Amino acid sequence: MDFRFTPEEEALRKEFDDFFREEMKNAPPEWGTSMEAMFGLDACWQFHKKMAKKLAAKGWLSRPWPREYGGLDAPLIEQFIFSEVQGYHRGAGVDPWGVQMLAPTLLVSASDEQKKEHLPYIARAERFWTQLWSEPGAGSDLASLTTRAVKQGDHYVVNGQKIWTSGAHRADWGFLLARTNPEEKRGRGISFFLVDMKTPGITIRPILSLEGSHLFNEVFLDDVRIPAGNLVGEENQGWLASQMTSNFERSMIMLFSFLKRELDELIELCKETKIGGRVITEDPIVRHRLAQLAIEIEAGRSFAYSVVWNQHKGGLVASGHMAAAAKVLATELNQRFFYTGCQIIGMYGQVGESRWAPLQGKYEKEYQQCVSLNMGGGTSEIMRNLVCTLGLGLPRSW
Ligand SMILES: Cc1cc2nc3c(=O)[nH]c(=O)nc-3n(C[C@H](O)[C@H](O)[C@H](O)COP(=O)(O)OP(=O)(O)OC[C@H]3O[C@@H](n4cnc5c(N)ncnc54)[C@H](O)[C@@H]3O)c2cc1C
Incomplete structure (x- = not known):
């Protein structure tokens, strides 16, 4: 793998960085204090939407997409440079579900009509999305989901319940997994739908997080009529599309660069903080903990780039075990980071x-x-199970 960037890529990185440095001066004070503030606080949501429009106007939400769907046909690696810069500046303006998960899935799996119907809206930041997958009885074992979609003429009628639906209260549209064939076992009878969140029969109820913020929701679907044209791919074949969507979510470059920013800030705080008249950066335990975080962030960033490199060479979808490994590395480091910071x-x-x-x-x-x-x-x-089966060639254990 070649870790160097071209002069053009470096210039682009600077352009992204200059933009965010300037614009983030207008962020509400709560913006950087929590990952969930974006959906929970009105001021943050309005700022996020405003930023999304500005990024869209520059074409930065959709750079690698084909021009006919609102993209710039740019190399994929440029989008990752953008994500890295954006992560460092704490994520304003990119709909994680619409831009980062759904759009690449549509590019691979949707009909031309569906691409034309949805991608330009995502590129222009005019439609925000939510992911209607998990259910009270189906999370890790998503293939056991029971929300039912029954074809009636030119519509599907959907009944069921979703849970942990992040940002559903802010979203315009959702991508939904529902069972279309109850006879088929597990993933085989599941279909992938696009649903307008204003459709009659959809009820959204908030679930507040441990510290009181509003990210999650329960979503109830009662006789929700979805036009048959909103089925993505073939009926009963939605599982494959959903696996692709999951891998787009997991290169994790944004989280590693978000942590780099947090580390920079924590180091500044340590330089200013004194105990017993001495700055705590003189304390060897503090120094080593900061160094350990720096090592892990840099190693993680390199790993994320190797995931990206593979995607760059082999197509949009990250290889499953690498994407899974990046997810473990990034999210567990995120937890260690804040636990260490608290200490x-x-x-x-x-x-x-x-x-x-x-x-x-x-x-x-x-x-x-x-x-x-x-x-x-x-x-x-x-x-880790995915790393075992897809990466290490171990047999399935469940
Ligand atoms: C921050 C956040 C955002 C989310 N956003 C969304 C969203 O927008 N849309 C959406 O649809 N869902 C969302 N979810 C739901 C998320 O996908 C599920 O919480 C997750 O898949 C786990 O499912 P579960 O909560 O039902 O736990 P369970 O599947 O019940 O798991 C419980 C425990 O058992 C372990 N376990 C289960 N099966 C195995 C196994 N085979 N081997 C080893 N261990 C196992 C799990 O690791 C876990 O520790 C979100 C969750 C969180 C925390």
């Missing part, structure tokens, strides 16, 4: 909204939230 900050790490809270109480929030990323998009245990 360094000491008792102040438990202070939330107070003038005494370092970094606006971020560590108090992140300490409670960070473990959730180990589960979202597939738990670490399931990711």
